[in-house]
Amino acid sequence: MTTGSRGHTRSLRRRIVHHGLVSLPPAVDPAVSARMSNTRGRDTSPEMAVRRALHRMGLRYRVNYRPVPGVRRTADIVFTKQRIAILIDGCFWHGCPDHYRPATGGRSQFWAEKIEGNQRRDHESSEAFSSAGWLVLRFWEHEDPVTVADHISSAVHEAARRTTCPASGSPRT
Template sequence: MSNTRGRDTAAEMSVRRELHQRGLRYRVSYRPVPGLRRTADIAFPRQQIAVLIDGCFWHGCPDHYRPATGSRSHFWADKIEVNQRRDVESSDAFIAAGWLVLRFWEHEDPASVADQISSTVREAAETIR
């Protein structure tokens, strides 16, 4: 587990490349709530939009997650459950602080994810002006 990336995963990098091609600039591993040790994978501070890209295994994707079998299956089941609970708590904390939270799975097409993020950011930018 120590070799598991906490940031700059392949899914994040693909989405970030797509966003950059669309002319969007963003912050990476940004803490939307000061004092809370939770980060957004991609953040647009001015528009207060936090983007989270969840890994299918680590966050229990309903389409791709397969429970572990064997001697440590209980450990992994508990680990995924704790991760899912933390995801909900993080989203709730970000929302309570006034942020819009966009969550995606790593298996989603980076171009369509970037399209959704881009349109949301541009709409939010228009309301700020």
Template sequence: MRGNRGYDTGPEMALRRALHSMGLRYRVNTRPLSEVRRTADVVFTRARVAVFLDGCFWHGCPEHYRPVQGRNSEYWRSKIARNQERDRETDRLLEQAGWTVVRVWEHEDPVENAKRIETLVRRD
């Protein structure tokens, strides 16, 4: 488990580089709402946009996730289901507080996602 980084992963860095090259400035690994113990990967506080870059395995990507077979398969199935439920709860809490939530899969093109995020951040 030690090899699984919590932040500054390759996909996160690629997305942040793309956002930065567009002139966007943001906070990294920050709680959008201080009272909710959930950390977004990229946060635009003024625009109230929270970006979560989800790993295909840990968040159960419909395209790439393959259930673990073998000894602890039930543990992993339950773990991924809890992660997905927590993601839905986080989205709901942030949206109720007036935030826009963006979920990005690790396998998606960072430049395309940065363009989509830019339109949300720069809207008036």
């Protein structure tokens, strides 16, 4: 329910709730709302650290790219020639088994459903990419960026090796 101005959004929210058109979660503290709206969807610190490490290794890639035409899902880092899609998931937003702690309080059900929906969408994205012939690599934001970059580099080099002829080094036809 995003609109041009915040005032219009609040007014629309009041009308919808007043007329009982939809059940919305209770209003959020303005400080919490501001913090959540400033959460980045791309170019996060973990992504940037991995991208810097990959760049230092001499690897070049696309960023926030849709690997499969017609599928409205993006990968954080993509190697198009090797058909490798990398996703770096945030521990909170994607329900990391090591760090995610369910919310408590009045909005706990909202957050449980939100994280569950994110995980379902993650699975659907991985399936869509895989079924289109892409190798999908997922990492958590808490993983060491250099270790992640090493793993990605190995996958990229292995994929490049598979797509070239052993004798001449030229692409297979």
